Amino acid sequence: MRLNHLSAALLSAGLLAAASPSHAANSLVFCSEGSPAGFDNAQYTASTDNDAGQAIYNRLTEFEQGGTAVIPALATRWDISEDGLTYTFHLREGVKFHSNKTFTPSRDFNADDVLFTYNRMLDKDMPFRKAYPTEFPYFVGMSLDKNIASVEKTGPLTVVFKLRSVDAAFVQNIAMNFAAILSAEYAEQLLKAGKASDINQQPIGTGPFVFQRYQKDSQIRYKANPQYWAPEQVKIDQLIFSINTDASVRLQKLKKGECQVTINPRPADLEGLKKDPTLQVIEKPGYNLGYISYNIRHKPFDQLEVRQAMDMAVNKQAIIKAVYQESGQLAVNAMPPSQWSYDDTIKDAPYDPEKAKALLAKAGVKPGTEITLWAMPVQRPYNPNAKLMAEMLQADWAKIGFNVKIVSYEWGEYLKRTKNGEHDISLIGWTGDNGDPDNWLGTLYGCDAIGSNNYSMWCDPAYDALIKKAKTLNDREQRSVLYKQAQQLLKAQVPITPIAHSTVNQPLSVKVQGFQVSPFGRNQFTNVSVKD
Template sequence: MVQIRPVRLVALGLTAALALSACAESERGGDDEGQSGGGQTGGTMTFATEGAPKLFDPFFATDGATFRTSQQIFEGLIEFKPGTADAEPGLAESWESSEDGKTWTFKLREGVKFHDGTDFNAEAACFNFDRWYNQTGAAQSPAVTGYWQDNFGGFADGKVPSLFESCSATDASTIEVKLTRSTSKFPDILGLPSWAMQSPKALQDYKADEVVQQGDSFVYPEYATEHPTGTGPFKFSKYDEANGTVELVRNEDYWGDKAKLDKLILRAIPDETARKQALQSGDIDGYDLPGPADWQGLKDDGYQLLIRPAFNIFYVGIGQKNVAKLRDLKVRQAIAHAIDREGLVQQQLPEGAKVAENFYPDTVSGWTDDVEKYDFDQDKAKQLLKEAGAENLTVNFYWPTEVTRPYMPNPQDMFGFIRGNLEAVGLKLNVVSKPWNGGYLEDVDQGKADLFLLGWNGDYNTPDNFIGNFFSDPNNRFGTGNSPWGQTLSDELKAADTEPDPETRKGMYEDLNKKLKAEYLPAIPISHSPPALVVAENVEGLVPSPLTDERFDSVSIG
C-alpha cells in the first residue's frame, strides 16, 4: 500500500510498487472479438484433477476441485496476476481505501454481462456481498460457509462479530464497501473463488441459498448443482457425476479476450498413477500433481512439466488438548530436534523444495531468518524429553490416506520417514490413518490427534492467510487455547492483522514469527514444496500458479 492524502491507494500485491499518482488499473481485455494471445483456436482439452467437485457454487465450497472449476466460470472484483500471488484488477478496474482502512471504493468494469445475459453492475455486486452476509439456518454451518466464517466472521444476525458491515452502490459502476475494522487481507481476499460475482437473477431463480441439512450431510439447491452463472470465459455445460466429468464451453459473449478452446473437460481421476496412464494413453491432455518420482520420466517422454512456485507449508501439528506433556515447550522442542527435515526434503520431495523456518514462504511480508533453529539432533531431543519427564511418552500420530496435496505429495512415505525419526528418540506412537475426506480432517479439527501431518497452500499473499488461519482462534486444531499463551498468540495475530500501516505490520509479523518458533511452537514447520502440472507436447498457454489458480482461457491445443 502507498499512502497519499487523504486516501490510501492499494498496491497490487505486497511486492508491487506504484507511483503516487497511479491507480490500481487493468489493461486486460484487448479485442473483444478475438482470442487472447497467440496459439490455435478451437478444440477440446481434457484435464485430469485429483478429485471431483463437491458442487458448483464457490461460496459454499471448501474443496480444490470445486474451486478449479469455479475459476473458469466465475470472476471476482479482484483476480491474481497469472503465475503469481499478486492481486490485480478483475471485475473492479480500480479501488482505493480510506485512511483508516475501513471504507473501500471500487470502480467496476462496464459492459460486462453474466452468462444468462443480465448485467454485472454495482447493484449486482452489492447483491453478492449482501447474499454472503445474510445467510441463515443450515447455511450458517461452518461445513457450508466455512470460508466466510474463517475470513469475515459472523452474519447479519449479529450472533458473531463480522468483518463486513455494508455494501452500497454510489452509482451504476461504483460500490462502497465498509468494514468493521482494518485488515491486512482486504482487498486481496476478494480474489478467492469464494467471493466470485454470481448472477443475482440465477441465484434467485434457482433458490441458491436454500441449503438443507440432513443428519451430518447437506443438500444443496439446484443452482449449486446445475446452474452456476458467472461472467467468466467459460460457461457451465453439464456434469456427469457418475464419471466425475465436468464440461465447460467457451463464453462467446465474454467481455474480454475469448477463450481459445471450444470446450474444457475437467475429469476426476483420484489415483496419481491412473492419471499418468491416462495421459500416456492419450485419454487426457494433462493432469495435476504428478508424483515427484515421475517428473524426470515424464520429461524424458516428451511431456511438458509445469512447476508451480512453492507457496505452501507442510508441518507436523502438535495437539495440546489431550496429552499434558505436549503443553511442555521442552517436549515440543524435542520433537522439532528429532525430525530430519533436510533429509526429508532431499529424499521425499521434488527438486526445488526447501526446509521451512517460518510458517509461510519467504516471499510473504514479515518472514524473517532471525528465528530459533531446530537442527536435526536426536541426542538433544532425548535430553529434552528426559528433562521434561517424558522419556516414555505415548501419543496418537495421525496421517492421511487417499490424498495428494501440493505440500504433501506422498503422505505414506513422508509419514514413515517422520515416524522413524520420532521412534528413534523414544516416543511411543499409536498410529492412526484415515481417508482425507473420510475422517482424517474431522478428527484433526476435533482435536483427537496428538501429532498429525498437515499443511496449507496459500490463497493470497499475506501472513494472515497462513498463521492467522492457523492460530487466530484459540479453539483450533492445535488446541493452543489449552496452553497459557494460546489467547496471547490469538490477540497478537489479530493486532498485527488490523494494523493499517504496512511497515509497522511487517515488524509485528516478524516478532510473531520469532515467538512462534522460540516461545510457542504449536507445530513444526517442515518444508515448502513446488507442486507441478504436466501436459502433452501440443498444449500451449497454461501458466502454472503458486495458488493453484490456473486459468484455461489462454490454453490452446496444437
C-alpha cells in the first residue's frame, strides 16, 4: 500500500489541529454577481453556484486555501493500492452536521454519508435519485460515473473506492465542489417527507458556515458553525452574500463600506480602485480562458472550413484591447500557459478576412446567412464584458458575410440552454478547478462532457482516446506527450476560438484580513476576518 503522508505532516505542523473557538463578533458582506440556482453543488458548474455552497460543505479532500495542493478534510488520510485502482479513505472522527428548523442530526458524520453522496451520483435507481432526479455534470463530464466501480465501507470511518481504470487526477477531482459530502440521515428524512428537492434549497453540510436563508436576487445569509471541526478557521459570525448583477453597484457598495469583498471589477475601474486608500486590490495571474464555442451540430458549423473561416475572421487584438484592456493576454490554445503539459508550439491562424470569405464560398455558405451569437449576461475574469465582445464579433463576421443576431439570457438559463446545444455560437470560458490538464481537455472538449461543459458538442474519437489514455498514466511526462497530441488535434479541428487569459483582480476593504485569491476562481471565507 502507498500511504499518503500529507495529512500527518499537516497535523504535526499544526495546520489542521483543532483549537478553541475564536469567533469574532463581526460580519462580512460579499458583493456577489448573481443568484445561485441552488446549493446542491453536485448539480452545478458555475462559480456563482459553487461559491454559494462553498461555505456550507466539506469534501473528503480539499485544496489548500489560495493554492492547488490537495490536503485532508473529511478524510484525514488515504491509501492507494499499488495498481492505482483502490483508494481507502480514513474519515475524520467527531465531525458534526448542521441543524435547521426541520432537522437535527442524531449522529456524527460517518461512512454512510460518503456512500450516500457518491451512490446518488452513481446509481440512477437509488430511491433518493428517483425522488429528486437531477444531472451531475462534473461527475459525468469527468467520466467518474463510468470509472468508479464501487464505493463501500469497511468500517464506520473507512470507505473504499474501486476504480475500473487508473485515474491520475482522482484525489484532485474529489476535492472539487461537486463532491461535497451530504448527510445521509437528512436525505432519508427528506425522502420520507416527500421533500427530496429541499436538499438543494435547504442545505445541510459539515462546513464552516450554516445556511440561514436565501432571497433570490437579493442576499444569502450564513452564520458561523459553532461545532466546526476546525474552529480556528472560522473568524466571522455572519457571512452575507449581497447579490448585485451590476458591476457599478458592487463598486459603489464596496467604496461605501456596505460590502467588504466584491467580485469581477470592470477593467476601466481598476485604476481608481487601486488609488482608494480604503481598499486593496489583490492581483494574480489568471488560470482561465475566455473563448468562442461553435456548435458543430448546427449547420453550417458542422463544416471544418466554416469554423476555420470564423476563427481567422476574429480580430483578437482589437477585442483584447477593448474588452480586457490592461488585464488580458492573447490566448491561442485550449488552456492557459501555466497549466503543465501546455503545448507552446501551437500558433493561431493569421487574421485574414479575405481568406475567410474564400473558405465560406468553398463551403457553400451564402452571404447574408443568419446565425446567432450568445453573449453571457455576467462578468467573469475570463470575460469582463461579453456584450461588447459579442458586438465586436458581430462586426467581424459581418465583414465575411454573416448576419449575426446577439442573444442572451439570465445566467442560469444561459448555461442550461447552451449545455442543451440551443446556440449556434456562444461566448463562454473556464477557470481551472483542480490543476490537472484533464480539467481542461476532458471536462471542456471530451465526448463525455457533451451535455455538461462541452458547449461545442464536438466529439472526436481520436482526441478522446488520447485524453482518456493520459488519465490512466501516473508519469507526468508520458501524460504530457499525449495531452500535447490532443491539443494539436483540437487546434486543427477548431471547435473553439481561444480569445484571452486574464489577470484576476480581487478588490476588498483594507479591513479584511486572511482572504486569499483561489487559482480556481472560488471565493472562500475560512480564515478570513474583518478588523475594526
